[in-house]
Amino acid sequence: MSESRLWQRLMRLAEIGARGDGGVDRQALSPGEIDAWRLLLSWATEAGLEPSTDAAGNLFLTRPGRDRALPPGLIGSHIDTQPTGGKFDGAFGVLAALEAATTLPTPARDLTVVAWMNEEGSRFAPGMMGSEAFADVRDLATIRAARDAAGISVGDALDALHAAFPDMPRRPLGFAPAFYIEPHIEQGPVLEAQGIPLGIVTGIQGKITWEVVIDGEEGHAGTLDMDRRRDAVMAFARIATRMQRDVGEADPIVKFTIGRVTVQPNAPSVVAGRVVFRIDLRHPDNAALQAHAARLEAAALAEAPPCAVTVTRLVDAPSNDFDAGLRDRLAAAAARLGLPAMPILSAAGHDARHLAPLCPAAMIFIPCREGISHSPEEWAEPDDVQAGAALLAAVVEELTT
Ligand SMILES: [Zn+2]
Secondary structure, eight states, X not given: OOHHHHHHXXXXXXXXXXXXXXXXOOOTTSHHHXXXXXXHHHHHHHTTOEEEEOTTXXXXXXXXXXXXXXXXXXXXXXXXXXXXXXXXXXXXXXXXXXXXXXHSOOXXXXXXXXXXSOSSOSSSSSSOHHHHHHTTSSOHHXXXXXXXXXXXXXXHHHHXXXXXXXXXXBOOSOOOOSEEEEEEEOSSSHHHHHTOSEEEEEEEOEEEEEEEEEXXXXXXXXXXXXXXXXXXXXXXXXXXXXXXXXXXTTOSSXXXXXXXXXXXXXXXXXXXXXXXXXXXXXXXXXXXXXXXXXXXXXXXXXXXXXXXXEEEEXXXXXXXXXXXXXXXXXXXXXXXXXXXXXXXXXXXXXXHHXXXXXXXXXXXXXXXXXXXXXXXXXXXXXXHXXXXXXXXXXXXXXXXX
C-alpha cells in the first residue's frame, strides 16, 4: 500500500473539474466525468484491472481472481460531485478501493472497484441513479427520462458517455456481489470530535422527500380583495409554519428541511397562483420517520385551503442496518491494525443503502475537518485517508483469500 500514491491520486483526480476556490465541480455524465473515467482507466489498466460498464453508466474495474465463476467482491463509491463539492466526497472511496484492488495478492474471487453513476443528484435529480438501477430500485427507463436544467436527458448523456468508450465491454445490469464495502468521509463532526480515525457505519438513517404543489389563483395586488384571495404564498407560509411546529420542533433527532421553493409568477405585484416546494425528512427510526411523514402530509392538507394542494412522495427510503458480520470483521481488523474505530450512524444517504439488500454490505467512515462536506472547504487528513484505505484493504484481503 502506497500512501503517497493514494494521496497523489486524490489530488490528481480533484484537478478534473477543479474550481478556483479549491473545490471540485464534476457533474454526473459531464465531460469532466468522462475525463475522470479516462484517468481511472489509465491507473486501472496499468495495474491489470479489467474495465467494464453497464447500461446505467456505472464503471467497474475488476481485478481478476483465481476462480472467476465466484461472485465478485464489490468496493467503491462515486466520482461525481456537487457543484460546490470538494476533493474527497466519493473520490476517496473509489481511489481507496482502486488501491486495495491494485495492491492485494491475487484474490480468490474477482474483486471489482465500482464508481456509481450520479450519486449526488445535483445535475440530474434525484441522486444514486446508478446504484438504484443496479439494485432494481428504479427502472432504467424512468432514470433515462430525467432531465437536467438545460433539458438534456440522462438517456442522452448516458449514450454520450458510452460513445466516448466504444471498446469498453458492457455487462448486464446488476449482479449479486459476494460483499460490498464503501469507504467515505463522514460528512459530519463526530469522528473528528472524538479524535477517532475510523467509523464503522451501523446504518443509514431513513429519508423521505416530497414535492408539494399549492394551487391558488393569480390576482392583482392592488385590486383583489383580501377575503377573495386564494394566495399560494400565504398557504405555503401556513403549511411551512405548521410543519416546523409539528415535526421540526417536536423531536430532537428528526431532520426536517424545506430546501427549495418556487413561486409563480414570482412578481412583486401579483398574488401568487402557484407554489411548488420540496421537503426532505430524515430519521434513523423507521416508525418515527413514518409518523413524522404522516404529520407533514396532514399539515399540507389542513393548511392549504382555500388553495388546492397535491403532495407527492419522491423518495421513500427506510433506514437500514449494515451487515453485523461484516461490521464485526471491520472492527476486528481495525483493532489488529492498531487503529481506533467506533460505531457510527450515517446521517447522509449513500449508494451502500441500495447494495445492503443484495449482499453483506458495510461502510467505513473517516473524519473530515469540522464535518464540512459538499463544500470547497471539505478536507480529510492524509493519515485518516491512509487509515481508511488500510482498513478496507485488510478486510478485503480476508474476504478474498
Ligand atoms: Zn458521497
